[in-house]
Amino acid sequence: MNYNAIRAIYRTEMARMMRTVVQSIVAPVLSTSLYFVIFGAAIGSRITEIDGVSYGAFIVPGLIMLSIMTESISNSSFAIYFPKFSGTIFELLSAPVSFVEVLLGYVGAAATKSVIIGVIILATASFFVTIEVAHPAIMLLFLVLISVSFSLFGFILGVWADGWEKLTIVPILVIMPLTFLGGTFYSISMLPPAWQTVSLFNPIVYLISGFRWSFYENADVAIGLSLGMAITFLSLCLIAIWWIFKTGYKLRN
Amino acid sequence: MQPVIRITDLTKTYAGGYEALKAVNLEIDRGEIFGLLGPNGAGKTTLINIVCGIVTKTSGTVLVDGFDNVSDYRETRSRIGLVPQELPTETFETPLNVCRFSRGLFGKPDNPEHIEKVLKSLSLWDKKDQKMMLLSGGMKRRVLIAKALAHEPDVLFLDEPTAGVDVELRQDMWNVVQSLRESGVTVILTTHYIEEAEQLADRIGVINHGEVIIVEEKTKLMRELGKKELVLHLTDPLAGIPTSLGDFELELSDGGCELTYHYDTKRDHTGITSLLAALHDAGIKFNDLNTSQSSLEEIFVGLVHKDS
Ligand SMILES: Nc1ncnc2c1ncn2[C@@H]1O[C@H](COP(=O)(O)OP(=O)(O)O)[C@@H](O)[C@H]1O
Ligand SMILES: [Mg+2]
Numbered sequence: 001m002n003y004n005a006i007r008a009i010y011r012t013e014m015a016r017m018m019r020t021v022v023q024s025i026v027a028p029v030l031s032t033s034l035y036f037v038i039f040g041a042a043i044g045s046r047i048t049e050i051d052g053v054s055y056g057a058f059i060v061p062g063l064i065m066l067s068i069m070t071e072s073i074s075n076s077s078f079a080i081y082f083p084k085f086s087g088t089i090f091e092l093l094s095a096p097v098s099f100v101e102v103l104l105g106y107v108g109a110a111a112t113k114s115v116i117i118g119v120i121i122l123a124t125a126s127f128f129v130t131i132e133v134a135h136p137a138i139m140l141l142f143l144v145l146i147s148v149s150f151s152l153f154g155f156i157l158g159v160w161a162d163g164w165e166k167l168t169i170v171p172i173l174v175i176m177p178l179t180f181l182g183g184t185f186y187s188i189s190m191l192p193p194a195w196q197t198v199s200l201f202n203p204i205v206y207l208i209s210g211f212r213w214s215f216y217e218n219a220d221v222a223i224g225l226s227l228g229m230a231i232t233f234l235s236l237c238l239i240a241i242w243w244i245f246k247t248g249y250k251l252r253n
Numbered sequence: 254m255q256p257v258i259r260i261t262d263l264t265k266t267y268a269g270g271y272e273a274l275k276a277v278n279l280e281i282d283r284g285e286i287f288g289l290l291g292p293n294g295a296g297k298t299t300l301i302n303i304v305c306g307i308v309t310k311t312s313g314t315v316l317v318d319g320f321d322n323v324s325d326y327r328e329t330r331s332r333i334g335l336v337p338q339e340l341p342t343e344t345f346e347t348p349l350n351v352c353r354f355s356r357g358l359f360g361k362p363d364n365p366e367h368i369e370k371v372l373k374s375l376s377l378w379d380k381k382d383q384k385m386m387l388l389s390g391g392m393k394r395r396v397l398i399a400k401a402l403a404h405e406p407d408v409l410f411l412d413e414p415t416a417g418v419d420v421e422l423r424q425d426m427w428n429v430v431q432s433l434r435e436s437g438v439t440v441i442l443t444t445h446y447i448e449e450a451e452q453l454a455d456r457i458g459v460i461n462h463g464e465v466i467i468v469e470e471k472t473k474l475m476r477e478l479g480k481k482e483l484v485l486h487l488t489d490p491l492a493g494i495p496t497s498l499g500d501f502e503l504e505l506s507d508g509g510c511e512l513t514y515h516y517d518t519k520r521d522h523t524g525i526t527s528l529l530a531a532l533h534d535a536g537i538k539f540n541d542l543n544t545s546q547s548s549l550e551e552i553f554v555g556l557v558h559k560d561s
Contacts, residue, residue: 002327002360004356004357004358004359004360004361004362005357005358005359005360007357008353008354008355008356008357008358009354009357009358011354011357012346012350012354015350016345019345083343086341086342086343086344087337087339087341088341088342088343090307090335090337090341091335091355091358091400092358093305093306093307094305094306094307094330094333094335095330095358095359096326096327096328096329096330096331096359096360097358098327248309252307252308252309253267253268253302253307253308253309
């Protein structure tokens, strides 16, 4: 294992975040606060409690998930797409590293950022509403699992994309709809039965539900199912990346 | 002594079906400066990129220090530094940071003294904290060299190091190459300028259309390059070369109608004048003559003309 390489990649990626601290941290915090003002305070005041939780508090886990999913994807897809685009990836390809080191460096850094952002949003939210976390350990586990999985997914996206358009189109056309329809702002049980069934095909429902369970112990699906889904998604991404490095897909000629 | 790089029957067919390398065999000796000479599209970059792990080979083997570059890639890659032909740079990073990064990536612990030494040797020290996007093309190339040297490689590949480079950088680069050689580093440089190979290399390999045509000591090759031939079309065919012309390196062909003379342009006396006099004395008449270069030189001339 090339620990120096992991450190070099991780350090450089974290330094990049510090250089763009406004874009990396302030922006998601600001947008989350806006969601709060609009959905939590303005509209939410007209909505009754959901399963005994005020609407403002109800949406907190969903908002955190929304942010860390989009941030994870955009951070790690950019981190690998940009060297590919500029050509500097030649160095990574010629370095004595396996996909393990590359992932620990790039995905580790992207996931770290996401976890930091998640914690900051949680702190921001606690200014607006009172939040209780029933199962802090599970909460943290989900936070890390989702950050890592979506950073891995972003990495795959960054390798696959051969243009800026592709890089932005997947988050906008696939991830964003799935997240918004995944119960960020509502409980699946509020939907008509037919749509409840449709929603169960959306993997993000399971992730948000599980995360919300760790706060308020109410969930759309069983917590075990949520954890299973998170781990499955993580494994699928890992297998895809292992395959990418093994075959050199879109990386090596 | 075991060669530092041994390439056996290496082939590469790109996805589109283009055969960029056709069974290349090449050995690079430890500590030498090897010039890989060939026109654009000959396969130089492909060859280097395969050794470095950037391009996957189709068949054949590459050994670096006895290690296979696919199954033992950690061993081989950590020994190799590459300065690519293109100039890709991390726009928002600084020379100091990218060198630190390269060193770590290749498995070496931090060593600020070494990085400082490398940056200074390439006149980059006063630019170490500037954003790369503010650096000129020549400076970027220096940074790429610095990056490759940051992890103290045993083998350094320079892919077309002087393409579009100013005189000053060329000089700096030669100095760096010389001092690397003194410290035992093997340097492989590709170029399509004969002069460049001539100045620096101990041995020269010529590659064309994905085939290594010749590998030779530079001094020997330079002698070969001087060879030319003069062909005389005789009016009357000869049965044999007259004994009075025995001192000349002559060859009779085309049913006795063509007389070929081999000579060396680099010698003080080519012998052409005395040959013509001797022909006159022997009563041999010719109605046409032409000179041509040996095939190797044709390749070189082709190369040089392409780019000048
Ligand atoms: N990625 C690629 N896909 C298809 N053909 C390629 C690729 N890279 C290089 N080639 C072809 O392979 C040949 C050798 O290229 P290259 O190794 O770059 O030559 P050189 O470095 O000697 O100029 C060229 O004809 C080039 O067009
Ligand atoms: Mg080339």
